[in-house]
Amino acid sequence: MNVKAINNVSFVNFEGRTKKQGNKKTEHNYPQQTEPASKNSARALRNMMYALMLLGATAGTGSLTSCNDLGAHAEAKAYAWIIGNGCDKNDTTVIHDTIINTVIKPIYIKEYPFHLADSLIRQGLNIGVDLDGPVPQDYNNDVAFVASKAHNRYDDKYYETHVDSIGTNKNRLALVTKVLDFYEDPENPKTSWIKTEVTDVPGKGIKLTRYSYNSVTKPEEWQWQYNGYEVRTNNRDGKHNTKSVFDNNNELIWQGEYRRGENPGTFLYGTFVYDENGNPYLDEDGNPQKAYYDFDKAKMWSDRVKMEELPSDPNNIDFDY
Numbered sequence: 001m002n003v004k005a006i007n008n009v010s011f012v013n014f015e016g017r018t019k020k021q022g023n024k025k026t027e028h029n030y031p032q033q034t035e036p037a038s039k040n041s042a043r044a045l046r047n048m049m050y051a052l053m054l055l056g057a058t059a060g061t062g063s064l065t066s067c068n069d070l071g072a073h074a075e076a077k078a079y080a081w082i083i084g085n086g087c088d089k090n091d092t093t094v095i096h097d098t099i100i101n102t103v104i105k106p107i108y109i110k111e112y113p114f115h116l117a118d119s120l121i122r123q124g125l126n127i128g129v130d131l132d133g134p135v136p137q138d139y140n141n142d143v144a145f146v147a148s149k150a151h152n153r154y155d156d157k158y159y160e161t162h163v164d165s166i167g168t169n170k171n172r173l174a175l176v177t178k179v180l181d182f183y184e185d186p187e188n189p190k191t192s193w194i195k196t197e198v199t200d201v202p203g204k205g206i207k208l209t210r211y212s213y214n215s216v217t218k219p220e221e222w223q224w225q226y227n228g229y230e231v232r233t234n235n236r237d238g239k240h241n242t243k244s245v246f247d248n249n250n251e252l253i254w255q256g257e258y259r260r261g262e263n264p265g266t267f268l269y270g271t272f273v274y275d276e277n278g279n280p281y282l283d284e285d286g287n288p289q290k291a292y293y294d295f296d297k298a299k300m301w302s303d304r305v306k307m308e309e310l311p312s313d314p315n316n317i318d319f320d321y
Contacts, residue, residue, distance in 0.1 A: 091132075093297055095151060095158050096186040102160065104147060104301060109163065111170040116198050117145035117302070119206045120173070123234045123241050124148070124300050127267045128260040133302030145173070146301035152269075154293040156183040164195070166221060173198040176218065191216050195224050205233035205241075232258075245271070253280065253288060265299060268292045 089104035118136035121143070125131060129148070136143040149160045158180040167174030175196045180189040195211040208231075211224035228250065232243045240259045247253050256270035272280040272288045280288035 089132075089301070091149075091299070091301075093149060093151070093158070095156075095180070095182055095189075098182070098186070098189070100158065100160070100180075102147070102149065107163075107165060109165045109168050112144055112168065112305075113170050113173050113198075114141045114144065116173040116200060116206065117141075117143060119200070119234065120145050120198060121300060121302055122236075123206070123232060123258075124298075126234050126236060126238060126241055126260075127258050128264055129267065129298040129300055130265050131300045131302060133300075134304050135302075142305050143302050144305060146303055148298070148300040150267075150295045150298040152293055152295055154291075155181075156186075157181050158189075158297075159194075161196075167195075167197060171199065178218075190214075193219055201231055204231055207231050243270075254290065256290065259292070261295070263296075266294070266296045267298060268294060 091102040091104070093100040093102065114136070118141055121131060121136055125135070129150075133146065134143050145163065147160075147162050149158070151158050159177050160180075161175050161177040164174040164176040175198065177194040177196065179192045179194060181192065182189045184190070192214045193212065197209040197211075199207045199209070201207045207229055209229040210227040212227050213219040213223050213225060215223075226248055228245070228247045230243050230245050232241055234241050238260065240257045242257050243255065244252060245254045245256065254272055258270070259268040261267045270290060270292050272290060275281060283289050
């Protein structure tokens, strides 16, 4: 069985299944335009001059690697940041008998928060998540977080995330995760979505504000439902990252951790066990029940940006937002 049109990957958002609680584990510089813009190209120049070319992950059935001639059809000399050389990247994940082929393709983003990409990537590396691409630099950083994936072996859910142009700017990184739930029917996994807005928390780390929605296709912006947030700190010890979890009422409900697994690409994620109404189950002492979920197939993608001429109408993109 092939799963089509999966929009990208991540270890940044995970949730637990209530029915299995008894088995829980304890443990710029822009080049100048030298020619006057025509009336037909003025709008394209305005839209594209400060665009950022960023790779996002999409999935399909193809497996060939191809390169896009990004400047071949340009009608005006507009420039943008581009990640890599415009080539597609491919990755295959097998869950049961389902082959999930992730194809990394170019998308366009007006601004990109490189400091948040640095934090997100380094937090993943700290707990043993594989990185395909360059590690962020300590200064003059030009490395972008592209995508990530992970499989929850405990709940049998596959998480694949990409950077979303809607909501991303120089101070915020927006990520959208498509979740495939194989638990009840491995041949026909259920689909849900998670949106995460990553922002900086000086002195503590990063804040991941979460929204979710259950649907086959990616929800519209007005459909996202707020689920609270998490503040995550990189302990820089090669072992674990600590976190504080806040519910949808912004109340602190637990402090826990992400812990490095025994093998590369594996880690443990500590969280609460929730009921169908989104409330945590309570133990016999009235405290929220905690569980560590076992993940494998964890991987991140990154790439380095450079300035390159932009096509006049890439995917009919409009940065008037």
